[in-house]
Amino acid sequence: MNRISKAGTEQKGESGNQESRNRNSRIPFLLVSRLPDFLLIFSCLPIFLIHSASAAPVVIGSKKFTESYVIGEIAKRALTDAGLPVEHRQGMGGTIILWQALRGGQIDAYPEYTGTIVREILKSDRPLSLNEIRDSLAKSGVGITEPLGFNNTYALVMRRSEAQRLGVRTISDLQKYPELKIGLTHEFLDRQDGWQPLRQRYTLPQQNVIGIDHALGYSALANGSINIKDAYSTDAKIEQNNLVVLEDDLQFFPKYEAVFLFRLSMPTDAIAVLRRLQGTLDEQRMIRLNAEAERTKNYTRAADSYFEHHAGSASAVGESFSHKLARWTLRHLQLAGFSLLLSVIFGIPLGIVASRGGPVGQGILGFASIVQTIPSLALLALLVPLPFFGISVRTAIAALFLYGLLPIVRNTASGLQDIPRSLRESAIALGLSPMTRLWEIYLPMASRSILSGIKTSAVINIGTATLAALIGAGGLGEPILSGLNLNDHVTILEGAIPAAVLALLVQWFFDLLDRVLIPKGLRL
Amino acid sequence: MSALVKLVNVSKRYADAAALHPTNLSIEHGKTTVLIGPSGCGKSTLLRLIIRLIQPDSGSIMFEGEPITPDNIDMLRRRIGYVIQEGGLFPHLTARSNVVLMARYVGRSQEEMQPRLQELCDLTRFSENLLSRYPVELSGGERQRVSLMRALMLSPELLLLDEPLGALDPLVRASLQKDLKEIFARLQETVVFVTHDLAEAIYFGDEIVLMNEGRVIQKGAVTDLRDNPADPFVSEFINAQRGLVSL
Numbered sequence: 012m013n014r015i016s017k018a019g020t021e022q023k024g025e026s027g028n029q030e031s032r033n034r035n036s037r038i039p040f041l042l043v044s045r046l047p048d049f050l051l052i053f054s055c056l057p058i059f060l061i062h063s064a065s066a067a068p069v070v071i072g073s074k075k076f077t078e079s080y081v082i083g084e085i086a087k088r089a090l091t092d093a094g095l096p097v098e099h100r101q102g103m104g105g106t107i108i109l110w111q112a113l114r115g116g117q118i119d120a121y122p123e124y125t126g127t128i129v130r131e132i133l134k135s136d137r138p139l140s141l142n143e144i145r146d147s148l149a150k151s152g153v154g155i156t157e158p159l160g161f162n163n164t165y166a167l168v169m170r171r172s173e174a175q176r177l178g179v180r181t182i183s184d185l186q187k188y189p190e191l192k193i194g195l196t197h198e199f200l201d202r203q204d205g206w207q208p209l210r211q212r213y214t215l216p217q218q219n220v221i222g223i224d225h226a227l228g229y230s231a232l233a234n235g236s237i238n239i240k241d242a243y244s245t246d247a248k249i250e251q252n253n254l255v256v257l258e259d260d261l262q263f264f265p266k267y268e269a270v271f272l273f274r275l276s277m278p279t280d281a282i283a284v285l286r287r288l289q290g291t292l293d294e295q296r297m298i299r300l301n302a303e304a305e306r307t308k309n310y311t312r313a314a315d316s317y318f319e320h321h322a323g324s325a326s327a328v329g330e331s332f333s334h335k336l337a338r339w340t341l342r343h344l345q346l347a348g349f350s351l352l353l354s355v356i357f358g359i360p361l362g363i364v365a366s367r368g369g370p371v372g373q374g375i376l377g378f379a380s381i382v383q384t385i386p387s388l389a390l391l392a393l394l395v396p397l398p399f400f401g402i403s404v405r406t407a408i409a410a411l412f413l414y415g416l417l418p419i420v421r422n423t424a425s426g427l428q429d430i431p432r433s434l435r436e437s438a439i440a441l442g443l444s445p446m447t448r449l450w451e452i453y454l455p456m457a458s459r460s461i462l463s464g465i466k467t468s469a470v471i472n473i474g475t476a477t478l479a480a481l482i483g484a485g486g487l488g489e490p491i492l493s494g495l496n497l498n499d500h501v502t503i504l505e506g507a508i509p510a511a512v513l514a515l516l517v518q519w520f521f522d523l524l525d526r527v528l529i530p531k532g533l534r535l
Numbered sequence: 536m537s538a539l540v541k542l543v544n545v546s547k548r549y550a551d552a553a554a555l556h557p558t559n560l561s562i563e564h565g566k567t568t569v570l571i572g573p574s575g576c577g578k579s580t581l582l583r584l585i586i587r588l589i590q591p592d593s594g595s596i597m598f599e600g601e602p603i604t605p606d607n608i609d610m611l612r613r614r615i616g617y618v619i620q621e622g623g624l625f626p627h628l629t630a631r632s633n634v635v636l637m638a639r640y641v642g643r644s645q646e647e648m649q650p651r652l653q654e655l656c657d658l659t660r661f662s663e664n665l666l667s668r669y670p671v672e673l674s675g676g677e678r679q680r681v682s683l684m685r686a687l688m689l690s691p692e693l694l695l696l697d698e699p700l701g702a703l704d705p706l707v708r709a710s711l712q713k714d715l716k717e718i719f720a721r722l723q724e725t726v727v728f729v730t731h732d733l734a735e736a737i738y739f740g741d742e743i744v745l746m747n748e749g750r751v752i753q754k755g756a757v758t759d760l761r762d763n764p765a766d767p768f769v770s771e772f773i774n775a776q777r778g779l780v781s782l
Binding site: 431433434436437438439440441442443444447451452455456458530531532533535 | 583586588609610611612613615617619620621623624625626627628629636637640669670671672685
């Protein structure tokens with residue numbers, strides 16, 4: 012988790028996307044916070060000019076953020092595959108630098124967004140069609156490809172599971188759910204083309220709108236503190252957090268469609284290669300490539316995966332199954348493991364107290380039994396309204412912890428009570444202190460029973476943890492729930508089978524653990 | 536001859552019945568005292584009161600003239616060895632670990648414990664090779680020898696044996712009886728031995744305490760009991776058992 016949020020921070024810092032919508036300027040302007048780079052590169056322009064005259068390879072430029080790097084690498088690979096010599100100048104800075112470098116001939120092509128071209132390069136106040144753009148650019152000796160296939164603009168996102176549950180697909184659909192909580196970046200809240208006009212255009216009824224940091228917003232979304240947030244439509248976090256982009260059905264947000272700008276003087280075979288990339292990168296795929304680049308920190312590899320997935324285009328959309336499965340399983344194990352740990356930490360001492368009987372012991376066993384009789388769904392529902400819990404992983408762990416308690420408490424108590432009186436008395440008669448008797452004699456003798464209680468808890472937890480997805484805590488319940496919503500048996504099985512296998516593995520693991528933890532003398 | 540343990544007016548009741556009526560009794564230094572009587576006569580209760588597995592309702596029990604209290608009992612227990620019918624060995628510990636458990640607890644080093652362990656193996660005729668076995672891997676007789684070693688490990692001044700041979704088959708029992716007698720003779724220690732078997736009582740006992748229904752009926756040498764019975768019950772008990780023994 013830490014790694015992801017760190018990556019998010021880095022992305023935020025570096026992202027030209029975000030800078031392009033800097034709150035200081037209504038017109039996206041890439042360079043405000045990159046002025047030093049800008050000056051440095053401008054001062055070097057004459058040197059580039061001289062060099063470019065003798066440069067044989069095709070030079071691809073890219074802006075200083077993940078997506079631009081990745082697209083640049085894709086172009087490089089495509090050109091290389093076509094047998095053309097190619098150089099990729101990564102992360103050169105912002106729009107103005109790239110544009111100047113393109114016009115000056117230091118680079119031959121770079122990825123750009125239509126909205127940026129219209130507003131920053133052509134300085135137009137009104138939206139322009141692609142043909143109008145093409146004509147204007149031609150005057151500068153620059154060509155433009157057709158859109159690559161994705162539109163990187165502002166977007167509203169929500170959790171996939173929730174969107175599916177509520178049947179929300181477009182921003183207009185939000186009109187039906189005034190109770191949804193919205194968390195927006197402060198920038199988006201303040202912008203004149205941000206939340207206020209968006210709300211007016213769509214007549215959105217939501218009152219519960221808060222400002223929240225971009226990276227934190229994703230966590231808030233994940234734990235259900237908010238239902239909707241703003242994002243860039245190809246943000247890697249959308250995929251990582253299993254979110255969906257709501258369709259801008261009234262076309263409120265300006266188009267930021269990715270294209271390549273290239274020098275018209277570039278070799279025609281190179282132009283042809285870039286044109287082959289048109290329409291091959293939809294938002295899903297770009298999100299995935301961005302996510303992969305951020306995860307692996309390797310833009311070339313992310314670009315390579317574009318080519319791999321392109322070959323078998325059927326599997327091109329979305330996160331790979333093995334990756335999803337790993338993510339679900341890991342979260343599942345975290346939920347079950349952490350709650351089991353708590354159950355053990357609290358259950359064994361409670362079991363020891365319960366083994367002594369009396370009203371306290373009866374009370375403990377009674378409490379644990381009553382918890383067990385509450386249906387798990389109801390237990391979650393009871394915990395959610397409590398202040399500390401809410402819709403969060405905490406709640407899921409708390410519920411699982413409570414479920415895991417009874418088998419451990421009861422088995423600890425009965426394991427201790429089953430120790431023959433003669434052996435208890437032998438321990439006392441020897442003169443061992445109560446603590447020593449407990450640790451050296453009673454607990455080891457009860458170890459089989461205690462471990463079998465823990466094993467029962469673990470298996471119950473693996474099963475019950477599938478319900479954690481109900482409150483957005485993730486795990487293998489996620490596909491099960493989506494499958495139930497979609498009435499899709501395959502999706503259900505994608506969660507149910509791994510959960511069952513996991514339960515078997517846990518059982519097997521504890522059987523092994525028995526051999527380590529139960530003293531040999533008790534196993535003969 | 537001074538008393539190592541002295542019971543003054545000690546009584547114990549369970550919910551429905553008196554397990555031990557107010558009783559006075561002295562356990563003499565260096566002697567083997569056998570408590571004998573039919574089941575439920577209070578002989579085991581008396582033993583358990585001394586090691587304080589149960590609390591007396593009245594009276595006090597003195598160890599070397601000092602009253603036994605909940606505060607000093609744990610220290611006193613280290614000076615008392617206790618062996619029960621089933622051995623009371625902890626199943627999760629090897630024979631060796633069972634024997635040295637208490638020595639380890641009081642901080643004896645391996646070097647200190649090892650010679651004592653060898654000595655005890657000699658004394659109880661227990662093969663050192665078997666020390667690494669777990670209780671379930673030992674025969675009943677072997678288990679009782681280990682249990683005896685455990686009781687003797689810290690060289691106690693008093694050894695309490697609660698029907699130690701009661702669960703053994705006759706052959707094993709006979710050989711262990713012989714060994715025990717030798718051990719008592721060598722140790723010259725104070726032993727309290729509970730049995731319901733008169734032959735065993737006669738075999739071990741310097742002094743026999745005959746009990747019935749929570750009371751001490753008569754205390755003395757076996758000849759006293761035979762020749763000067765304090766109560767018709769004494770004769771009855773002796774005659775009944777003598778009849779069986781003579782068979």
